[in-house]
Amino acid sequence: MEKILITGSTGMLGRYVCQFAMEAGLNIFTPKRDQFDISNSSLMESYIDNLQPTAILHLAAETNVDLCERDPRHAGLYNHIATETIARKARQYNAWMLYISTSNVFGAEGKPYYNELDIPHSVNYYGRSKFHGENALRTWCGRNSMVIRAGWMIGGxxxxxxxxxxxxxxxxxxxxxxxxxxxxxxxTITNALKLARFIVRSLEERRLGTYHYTSSxxxxxxxxxxxxxxxxxxxxxxxxxxxxxxxxxxxxxxFEGIESIYLPNExxxxxxxxxxxxxxxxxxxxxxxx
Incomplete structure (x- = not known):
């Protein structure tokens, strides 16, 4: 039976994802903070070892851009190291893993738009820490994972x-x-409710690769x-x-607009x-x- 771990399930996006996953009859696990704290690697490892998930939706992150700038160590711990810890465990159990990233990985070049083939270069520590999280995922389970970069999220x-x-x-x-x-x-904006539908569909299809998901x-x-x-x-x-x-x-x-060269035909x-x-x-x- 499928066992799907969802981190950040109480956040704006997480609530939508859980709603649609349950409607689809999926077997989800949504640990509380005292069970799965992304600043505590050993706690996360223990939870994943006990669960042995078949898929992981990693939605949790430190999204406070200014806090990340004031405390780069905090940004690195929450957005990079935590993702690497989870990705290592995903590989151990051959679990498909999804990681939610951000348009903030771009911006330094001053281009109005960036697509999936552009090389990220952020102007702040938040964007850099999220990109390091992407790279950690690709390193540990690149052939069994998906990255979605979202824009300015609206929802809740x-x-x-x-x-x-x-x-x-x-x-x-x-x-x-x-x-x-x-x-x-x-x-560019991202409707969180629509993104959640896309996430659940991608989970069911085990979609692979990197995608930008925003309104045009x-x-x-x-x-x-x-x-x-x-x-x-x-x-x-x-x-x-x-x-x-x-x-x-x-x-x-x-400018931090993103656009997809892969999704428009769907x-x-x-x-x-x-x-x-x-x-x-x-x-x-x-x-x-x-």
Missing amino acids: GVQHDHKFVGKIVQQVRDGVSDIRSVTDKYG GLVNRFEIAREIAEVLSFKGTVSPVVSAEFPLSAPRPS DSEWKPRYWREDLREYLKEFSDRD
Whole structure:
């Protein structure tokens, strides 16, 4: 019988993945932090030895970009060493392994878009640590693994969205008069719910290789905020500002858009669309509440 280990099952993406995996009748295992702490290699090894999984979906990570910049050792431990530990064990039990990476592995070249054939070169420690995690996976189980690079993740809904979209929605609900958002940082968005469907389908098919999974179209934060304001009938103003007005610990690339050269020809319910369509589809979770 299949035994599928899912790390990071309580995160935004993890909740969606668990939902669809259970709907598909898959036999999943979602350890709690005291059973599977990605900062504790021996604990992870012990759990995997006891379970002997047939597949591992590694969704857990340190995604706080500024924390990673302030503490590179922390970034390396959580995003690189943890992934290497899990990948070694996946190889030991011949388990197929999926790793979720990020568009942040790119950006140093200043190109608007990067595809799967581009060589990653990040401008911050978060992106570098995630790329080292990718390499660890390829080293230990490259012939039995899959990497998915996601863009700016949107999802979680009313209760669990604490990222950019959720924060803008909250400002609208709080009745602020002016929403300020930056115009000089561009990327591509990833609808977490659709990505979760793709992950479960990839698990069932045992898909191999590296894939970029994002909506099409380059977008900045200001355009996203303006779209949210329109969908939710915001009565105030959305003001464009530059990122220098919001100083952060970690440098961000001017462009970190990613696109896939492998997925466009596929036709499925999980296939991404243009960013505005995918964003508006997600925002129904908020507008339907009103």
